[in-house]
Amino acid sequence: xxxxxxxxxxxxxxxxxxTVDVLNGADLAVRAGERVAIVGRSGAxxxxxxxxxxxxxxxxxxxxxxxxxxxxxxxxxxxxxxRARNIGFVFQSYHLLxxxxxxxxxxxxxxxxxxxxxxxxxHRALDLLARVGLADRATHTxxxxxxxxxxxxxIARALMNEPMLLLADEPxxxxxxxxxxxxxxxxxxxxxxxxxxxxxxxHSQEVADVCDRTVRLEHGVLAxx
Numbered sequence: 001x002x003x004x005x006x007x008x009x010x011x012x013x014x015x016x017x018x019t020v021d022v023l024n025g026a027d028l029a030v031r032a033g034e035r036v037a038i039v040g041r042s043g044a045x046x047x048x049x050x051x052x053x054x055x056x057x058x059x060x061x062x063x064x065x066x067x068x069x070x071x072x073x074x075x076x077x078x079x080x081x082x083r084a085r086n087i088g089f090v091f092q093s094y095h096l097l098x099x100x101x102x103x104x105x106x107x108x109x110x111x112x113x114x115x116x117x118x119x120x121x122x123h124r125a126l127d128l129l130a131r132v133g134l135a136d137r138a139t140h141t142x143x144x145x146x147x148x149x150x151x152x153x154x155i156a157r158a159l160m161n162e163p164m165l166l167l168a169d170e171p172x173x174x175x176x177x178x179x180x181x182x183x184x185x186x187x188x189x190x191x192x193x194x195x196x197x198x199x200x201x202x203h204s205q206e207v208a209d210v211c212d213r214t215v216r217l218e219h220g221v222l223a224x225x
Contacts (some may be wrong), residue, residue, distance in 0.1 A: 002065075003164045003197040004030040006053050009062035010220075011045070022048045023059065024220030028199075032164065035188065035198045037208035040217035046201040047169050049217060053199070054167045055083040067164055084112035088158030088196070090168040090187065094150040096142035102129060102153050103138050109160040121160075128156035132186060148179035155187050159194070166191055168200045172207065181206070 011023040022045035030036050038046050051057040053064055055071045064071050067086050071079050088109070089095075096105045106125040110116045116124070129135050132152040142150050151171065158166055171187060172180030184207060191198045200207060208214045215222045 001032045002029055003032050003034075003067060004028065004053060004199070005063075005065040007063045009049070009052055009059045009064070011048055011052055011057070011059045021220060023052065023062075026062075026217065026220060026222050028053065028215065028222055030165070030197045030199055032197055033192070033195045034213075035191070035211040036200070037211040037214045038199060038201045038217060038222075039203070039208055039214055042203075044217045045220060046217050049222075050167050050169050050199065050201050054087050054089060054165075055079055081113055084109050085115065085161050086163050086165060088161070088163040088166045090151070090154050090158045090166065090171045092170040092173040094142070094147075094154045094174075096150055096153060096157075098142050101139050101141055102134065102145075105142065105153060106157045106160055109157060109163075113161055115161070124160065125156070128159055129153070131190065132156045146179075147175050148183055151175060151183045152186060155183065155190065159190060159196075162194060162196075164197060166196050166198045168198065170201055170203065172202075172204065184210075 006028040009023045009026040012019055012021045026049060040046050052059050058072055069082060071082060074082060103122060103125045106128055107121045110121045126138060129138050132155055134149060134152055137145060172184055175183060200211060202208055215224055
């Protein structure tokens with residue numbers, strides 16, 4: 001089953017004195033349970049591709065289907081709900097809200113999709129914190145955690161709604177090698193356990209080597225290997 005099907009993606013940005021073409025007909029298909037690494041030089045557009053595939057940044061041309069649904073054909077609110085329910089994001093900079101404790105941060109995707117009651121949300125968030133080894137940090141704010149702990153909390157948040165697709169943008173980029181690999185192993189283990197498809201943007205060959213396949217973004221298009 002195809003979880004993600006992105007076809008003929010074109011994305012350009014207009015700057016004051018020029019137009020930058022980032023995606024030039026990129027295609028990407030990911031099956032349930034598959035782990036795919038996206039590699040390429042800095043500035044090639046890997047993060048842009050992930051944002052377009054995840055419904056965060058509309059392309060000028062092309063189709064993105066997640067779970068068979070063409071997400072950019074959905075009206076704004078329905079697209080946001082579909083994204084929150086079916087796509088989990090792990091960012092390099094964690095993006096945890098500093099004014100909320102960890103439980104509240106992890107509950108955010110469920111609040112956005114509005115498919116669980118408050119008690120069920122909290123129980124699931126606490127269970128996820130336990131699974132990533134942060135049960136004793138539930139009432140702490142992100143600023144009270146190390147970088148590795150924040151990334152583990154971000155992984156838990158991405159899994160909150162049991163999404164069919166996980167998108168990770170340089171998830172080890174802000175961590176030292178050992179801490180980053182620990183977080184990565186946790187992400188891969190939890191994704192495999194739940195059967196989620198996982199797409200990882202990375203500069204690390206070590207990360208790419210543990211994926212099922214690698215695709216390279218170059219000149220705005222994707223090629224295997």
